[in-house]
Amino acid sequence: LAPTYAAAGRVLAWSFRVGAGLLVTGLLLAIFRGEPLGHELDPLGEIVPSLLAGRAAGVVDLAILWLMASPVFAVVAVAAGFLRLGDRRYALLSLLVLAVLAASILLALVR
Amino acid sequence: MILQVTTAVGAIVGALVGVNADPRVVYLVFGLVLLYAAASMALPRSDRAPALGADPLRLGAAFRDPATATDVAYVPKRIGLGLGVSSGAGVLSGMLGVGGGVVMVPTMNLLMNVPVKAAVGTSTFMVGITSVATAFVFYANGFVDPTVVVPAVVGVFLGGQIGPRLTRRLRAQRLSLLFALILLYLGGSLVLRAFGITLPGQR
Numbered sequence: 001l002a003p004t005y006a007a008a009g010r011v012l013a014w015s016f017r018v019g020a021g022l023l024v025t026g027l028l029l030a031i032f033r034g035e036p037l038g039h040e041l042d043p044l045g046e047i048v049p050s051l052l053a054g055r056a057a058g059v060v061d062l063a064i065l066w067l068m069a070s071p072v073f074a075v076v077a078v079a080a081g082f083l084r085l086g087d088r089r090y091a092l093l094s095l096l097v098l099a100v101l102a103a104s105i106l107l108a109l110v111r
Numbered sequence: 112m113i114l115q116v117t118t119a120v121g122a123i124v125g126a127l128v129g130v131n132a133d134p135r136v137v138y139l140v141f142g143l144v145l146l147y148a149a150a151s152m153a154l155p156r157s158d159r160a161p162a163l164g165a166d167p168l169r170l171g172a173a174f175r176d177p178a179t180a181t182d183v184a185y186v187p188k189r190i191g192l193g194l195g196v197s198s199g200a201g202v203l204s205g206m207l208g209v210g211g212g213v214v215m216v217p218t219m220n221l222l223m224n225v226p227v228k229a230a231v232g233t234s235t236f237m238v239g240i241t242s243v244a245t246a247f248v249f250y251a252n253g254f255v256d257p258t259v260v261v262p263a264v265v266g267v268f269l270g271g272q273i274g275p276r277l278t279r280r281l282r283a284q285r286l287s288l289l290f291a292l293i294l295l296y297l298g299g300s301l302v303l304r305a306f307g308i309t310l311p312g313q314r
Contacts, residue, residue, distance in 0.1 A: 012239070016268075023264060041255045057257070064260050068246045071239035100119040101243050107123075108247035 004081025011077040012070060019067035026059030041065070044109055072101055117194045118211060118237060119244040121201025126248035128206050137206065139305035144203060145298030148213035151221070152291035164188070174229060187223045196222060205245040212238045213294070227287075 030037055035056040042050060042061050050058025079094035166186045173184040187193070196218045197211075204211030212234040219230035249255055300310050 008236075020264070020268065023261065027261065037257045037261070039256050039258055040253045041250055041257060060257050060261065064255065064257060065250075067264065068243060068250070068255075071243050074236075075240060097119060097240065100123070101240070104119075104123050104244045105247045108251035 004078060004085070007081055008074040008077040012074045015070040015073050016067070019063050019070060022059060022063035022066060026056050026063055029054075029059060030056035069105070072098070072105075075101070117198035118201035118204075118215070118241050121198035121203075122205035122211070122241045122244040123201075123248060125202035125205025126245040128202070132206065135305045138301045140203070140206065142298045142301030142303075142305060144213060145294045145301065147298075148217065149291045149294035149298055151217040152287045152294065172229065174226075174232075176226075176228060183226050183229070185224065185226055185229065187219070187225050189223055193218060193223045201241060201244075204241055205248070211241050 029035065033056060037060055038057055041047075041064060042057070044065075047058055047061045047065070051062060052058075075094055075098050079091055079098065082088075082091035082094055164186055168190065170190070171184065171186040173182055175181075176183050197215060200211040200214035200218065203214060212231075215234040215237060216227070216230045219225040219233060220227045225233070246255070303310065
């Protein structure tokens with residue numbers, strides 16, 4: 001199991017680096033353009049147009065959502081690891097956890 | 112992963128309850144949970160696992176403890192009880208916006224016979240997953256504030272670099288005591304805040 005856990009750790013570390021990179025980019029944009037950050041994350045439907053318009057708040061919102069979702073990528077790595085090992089029981093449990101997380105994320109996206 | 116299923120479901124239920132709860136109730140519940148955690152952390156806990164016994168679910172594991180330079184093998188017990196408590200921990204963590212580690216570590220260590228270092232490591236992984244289940248519910252209700260998240264991420268990143276290095280050097284008992292003192296302060300101040308009392312230096 002050690003390679004599976006190591007893979008999950010690497011996925012988490014890289015996911016955090018991507019999120020932190022996005023966050024720093026958004027902050028630098030906000031500082032240089034003098035754009036204030038909101039006190040609430042925009043709904044997903046508003047984040048995409050904000051990103052396309054190059055607004056700092058859009059980049060910061062995306063970074064925060066990315067960081068919030070990062071553990072999902074680790075669970076995917078764990079599920080893939082169990083499947084590679086042929087351990088159906090724990091692969092199924094991992095997929096069940098993923099289904100619960102997907103339900104939670106869907107709840108947020110349909111607000 | 113077994114505990115994570117019920118914890119994540121409980122966390123979503125807790126988050127849905129938490130967004131509609133009275134803040135004073137949330138302060139009181141969170142404060143009492145932290146005081147409980149402080150008491151359990153302050154109590155001396157064994158890091159030695161009991162006899163291994165049967166392992167029908169293949170949950171047994173082992174790790175190298177650098178503090179004692181020994182290999183520790185263990186088989187978690189009372190899985191059903193752990194599932195029940197972890198779903199309760201999920202509800203609590205969802206309600207309060209915490210990852211549930213303050214409940215899961217004592218649950219795994221005291222009820223399921225998981226050595227404390229393995230419980231802390233497992234809980235750390237679970238906290239992230241439980242947080243996903245709840246964070247999006249809070250996001251849906253507009254309770255995620257980017258102006259708070261940004262400095263918190265910087266602080267968590269720096270602390271995350273320093274913490275594991277300190278943990279290797281500090282003895283587990285001292286670490287537990289330090290953690291208990293911090294929880295005592297936080298829990299006490301939250302309980303007081305639930306009754307409208309703020310400590311000096313707090314807003």
